[in-house]
Amino acid sequence: MSLWGILAVNSVTFGGLLFLLSAGFSLIFGLMRIPNLTHGSMFMLGGYVGSSLYLTYHLPFWLAALCAAAVVAAFGGVIERLLLRRLAGSTLAQVLVTLGISLIVADFCLMIWTGDPISVATPPALAGGTREFGIFFTTYRIAVILVACVVAALLWALLDKTRLGAMIRAGVDDPQMARVVGIRVSRLFTIVFCLGAGLAGFGGFIGAPILSVYPGLDSDMLPLALVVVILGGIGSLTGSLLGSFIIGFVYNFGQALVPELAYFVLFLPMVLVLVLRPQGLFGRLAP
Amino acid sequence: MSALVIAGLDKSFGGLRVTSAVNLAVEPGERRLIIGPNGAGKTTLFNLIAGELKPDRGSISLFGRDLTRMASRRRAHMGLSRTYQIITLFPRDTLLHNVLLSLLGLSGWRWNPVMRLDRQRALVAAAEAALGRVGLAHLAARPLAETSYGERRRVEIAMALAQNPKLLLLDEPFAGLSVDERRDVQKLLGDIPRDVTIVMIEHDMDVALEFAERISVMHFGEVIVEGNRAEVVADPRVKEIYLGE
Amino acid sequence: MSARILALALALAALAAVPWWVPGDYYISVSSQILIYAVFALGLNVLVGYAGLVSLGHAGLFGVAAYATASALAAGFGHAGAILFALAATLAGTAVFAALALRAAGIVFLMITLALGQILWGLAYRWISITNGDNGVPVASRPAPLGFALDVPAHFYYATLAVFLLALASCYVFIHSPFGVSLKGTRDQPRRMNALGYHVWLIRFYTFLFSGFLTGVAGILFVYYTQFISPQTLALTSSAEVLLMVISGGTGTLLGPIAGAALVVIVKNIASAYIERWNMLLGVIFVAIVVFMPEGLVPGSVRLAQWALRAIRPAASARKAGTS
Numbered sequence: 121m122s123l124w125g126i127l128a129v130n131s132v133t134f135g136g137l138l139f140l141l142s143a144g145f146s147l148i149f150g151l152m153r154i155p156n157l158t159h160g161s162m163f164m165l166g167g168y169v170g171s172s173l174y175l176t177y178h179l180p181f182w183l184a185a186l187c188a189a190a191v192v193a194a195f196g197g198v199i200e201r202l203l204l205r206r207l208a209g210s211t212l213a214q215v216l217v218t219l220g221i222s223l224i225v226a227d228f229c230l231m232i233w234t235g236d237p238i239s240v241a242t243p244p245a246l247a248g249g250t251r252e253f254g255i256f257f258t259t260y261r262i263a264v265i266l267v268a269c270v271v272a273a274l275l276w277a278l279l280d281k282t283r284l285g286a287m288i289r290a291g292v293d294d295p296q297m298a299r300v301v302g303i304r305v306s307r308l309f310t311i312v313f314c315l316g317a318g319l320a321g322f323g324g325f326i327g328a329p330i331l332s333v334y335p336g337l338d339s340d341m342l343p344l345a346l347v348v349v350i351l352g353g354i355g356s357l358t359g360s361l362l363g364s365f366i367i368g369f370v371y372n373f374g375q376a377l378v379p380e381l382a383y384f385v386l387f388l389p390m391v392l393v394l395v396l397r398p399q400g401l402f403g404r405l406a407p
Numbered sequence: 408m409s410a411l412v413i414a415g416l417d418k419s420f421g422g423l424r425v426t427s428a429v430n431l432a433v434e435p436g437e438r439r440l441i442i443g444p445n446g447a448g449k450t451t452l453f454n455l456i457a458g459e460l461k462p463d464r465g466s467i468s469l470f471g472r473d474l475t476r477m478a479s480r481r482r483a484h485m486g487l488s489r490t491y492q493i494i495t496l497f498p499r500d501t502l503l504h505n506v507l508l509s510l511l512g513l514s515g516w517r518w519n520p521v522m523r524l525d526r527q528r529a530l531v532a533a534a535e536a537a538l539g540r541v542g543l544a545h546l547a548a549r550p551l552a553e554t555s556y557g558e559r560r561r562v563e564i565a566m567a568l569a570q571n572p573k574l575l576l577l578d579e580p581f582a583g584l585s586v587d588e589r590r591d592v593q594k595l596l597g598d599i600p601r602d603v604t605i606v607m608i609e610h611d612m613d614v615a616l617e618f619a620e621r622i623s624v625m626h627f628g629e630v631i632v633e634g635n636r637a638e639v640v641a642d643p644r645v646k647e648i649y650l651g652e
Numbered sequence: 653m654s655a656r657i658l659a660l661a662l663a664l665a666a667l668a669a670v671p672w673w674v675p676g677d678y679y680i681s682v683s684s685q686i687l688i689y690a691v692f693a694l695g696l697n698v699l700v701g702y703a704g705l706v707s708l709g710h711a712g713l714f715g716v717a718a719y720a721t722a723s724a725l726a727a728g729f730g731h732a733g734a735i736l737f738a739l740a741a742t743l744a745g746t747a748v749f750a751a752l753a754l755r756a757a758g759i760v761f762l763m764i765t766l767a768l769g770q771i772l773w774g775l776a777y778r779w780i781s782i783t784n785g786d787n788g789v790p791v792a793s794r795p796a797p798l799g800f801a802l803d804v805p806a807h808f809y810y811a812t813l814a815v816f817l818l819a820l821a822s823c824y825v826f827i828h829s830p831f832g833v834s835l836k837g838t839r840d841q842p843r844r845m846n847a848l849g850y851h852v853w854l855i856r857f858y859t860f861l862f863s864g865f866l867t868g869v870a871g872i873l874f875v876y877y878t879q880f881i882s883p884q885t886l887a888l889t890s891s892a893e894v895l896l897m898v899i900s901g902g903t904g905t906l907l908g909p910i911a912g913a914a915l916v917v918i919v920k921n922i923a924s925a926y927i928e929r930w931n932m933l934l935g936v937i938f939v940a941i942v943v944f945m946p947e948g949l950v951p952g953s954v955r956l957a958q959w960a961l962r963a964i965r966p967a968a969s970a971r972k973a974g975t976s
Contacts, residue, residue, distance in 0.1 A: 150971065153759070154759070155762075155763060169863075173723060186824055197774075203939065203943060206943060207942070207943065209758060210705060210946075211758075212759075212762075213942050213943075215759065215762065215945060216772065216899060216938070216942045217942050217943065219892050219895075219938070220896075220935045220936075220938035220939035220942060221933060222935075223889070223931060223938065224933070224935035224936060226931070226935075227708075227931040227932035227935065228932060230931075231928075231929060231932070250787065250975070263933055271910070280941050293926050339887065339888055339889065342888075343766075343767075343770050343888070346763065346766070346767070347767075348848060350763065350767075370952070378907030379778055380773065380775075380778050380779045380780065380781065381775075381779070382778055383770060383771055383774020383775065383777070383778060384771055384775060385772070386774070387767045387771045387774065390767045391752055391764055391767050391768060391771070392763045394755075394756065394760055394763060394767070395752050395755045395756075395764065456849060459843070459846075459847075469896075479846055479847065480846050480847075480848075480850060480851055480852070481849075482847050483848055483849030484849050488847075491844075493841065493843050495841050496841070496844070497837065497840050497841060499840075506834075506835070507833075508833065508837050508845075508848065509848055511830055511833070511834060512834075512845070512848035512849035512850050513848075513849050514830075516830045517830050517831065517850065518830070518831055518833050519829055519830045519831055520823055520825070520826055520829045520830075520831040520832065520862075521829055522829050522830060523828050523829070524828060524829060524830045524832075524833050525828070542925060566848075570848070570849070643854060
């Protein structure tokens, strides 16, 4: 029983991290129609920057997380304004540029932080755990789940209750119409790209005590973001949330039960969804 | 046997009925004109006939052959050719190359991965002849991007004719043409022999009415009025559609 | 026309003479590597440049060929048997790829191929009982066709060169054939092609098979070259690299992929000796080409050369006018 319990808790936690990663990816894909192949690198970059701020410069844990998010968000803004905006109109070129940038970021991280994995210890305030229902819950993992839920609630409030959110939703539904109505779509693109990048960076650091930060983290996380978003629906926050938890479970249980076919179990549903129902389980837009 | 018979054709997109119980019968060699205000469903009807859209109900047959379930690419092989409102040809290629592609579409050679296409004299000669029919043989080596809009329209018609169609669908062939270009296309269409049945959608009333033998008037996806020129022009319903009441 | 033939003859002569003018075995091996990746890039370009379908999963097919060869050899098959098995396995894999990915075009096609490539990578990485996982599968020896031992770098180079020339010739024939012409038509105006009577899906399917076949050939050459295959070869970064070769060289041309392959292999192998951050350099080159020279190096260089010639000529004719 306790093995399943541990797997379940880990799955939910991983799902929370995946949500931080894929919510931004989904919004970027939904609004700008490009799968941002730099997203995994942004997650990793956030992990590295946050680790340095926390371990080397001794910033408080959550402050380091927010600063990491800000740095990665700024980086995203630079990419969007300098490169992606130049290539507006050619989604393929934009996708290829994000691919190229992911290579640059990966090597940049290798250069600055070397190849040794960085393990970040759980912040002392959240160390330890509790035992409930015969399962040992680490406090930190609960914290991550809570943070993910808070972020989800904030994002939902942003999209549903604010003017900016309404503009984003309009842009996702019909970019041409949004422009006609007077929404400054290009400025929206920058905002959403920064938001997505920041979320990914944030997730990269608070995930560090669980996943650690290492070269290749970007390649490990990006395909998962893709699966979540394809399954959950491009541009759909609900879809990202549900998809993240589903994939969290599939990934963890898959690794435990059928390690040889773990990736197969993960990607086959994505392929099936793309082939049969490209708009995903919740999305309204077909890419 | 009629050239084209459409019976009870229905098509809806979500809640919107774009084609409503359309019945149409076009005789062999006839020149049929379809007119109607914007949004009447004329191009949708063409897309249904050509097979790019599948109808919800009804049937389409060409010279007795039921096309309703047939894939659109096969309808070209059954003798159906069409032109489009917006010309979508191959701008980086020469006029000759564009027509060659049209000829190749119905030829068994199109699956051949080893032959050199530009060395096939018979095909090239046929393509040149097709361009000659529309008066563009002298521009055979010109890239399409360097030709005028009127010339491109004529190339498109040449490509459609090159497939020796039994039924030719023309979607607003006069749109965007200058007076001279319109005259050229008019003459071209007039020269098409009677073994080709033509159905045309057009907005330009003067040219279209001259061309048409029978006219079908569409509105909100239905065929409201059908008859010859005099009948249609006199019909009060037609006046209502175009002028409002 | 004769200028082109002369250029071609010179290029051929230069390629044939590589073991003589290239300084040492290491560089002969790099030349072989360039040719192997050129075949890979030609294969991908058939899909990207001529069919207009961008795949990010081709490293998976490349890996299938390599693993199939290595596994067959390890199972006791002879070289001929292993190669045939590998080609068959790659074609089977390609058919599955094509059947799934061709349900869509554009970005969805890209993502399906990405996912399929990831599935194959995951299988290579995790299905340890078959693939030996991270440890990889070694290849004990290279073939010796008709007694010509390919263990010597120069000999292996000639074998690779022969295969490369065959691949290049087959692409040339393919492009100029009716099928190739109709393929380019489906790239530019799929709807019109459909209306003209072409079976667009089937054209793309056969093209995918041809692309997969060339990729398989490259994979077989690769595994004999490195005498080792590991899951890293099937990673997303590998698919990205070969796509970089195609894009940087210039899609829709025959020389483009070759130039792109040479560029990437040279940066990876030779520049890496002088520049530590060659991976970053590759990324920068990629971004620069996509942004500034999207048509690729080959057409872009031609454009630059034409511009340069035009800049020189007015000066020459002005001089002429001055003297008369």
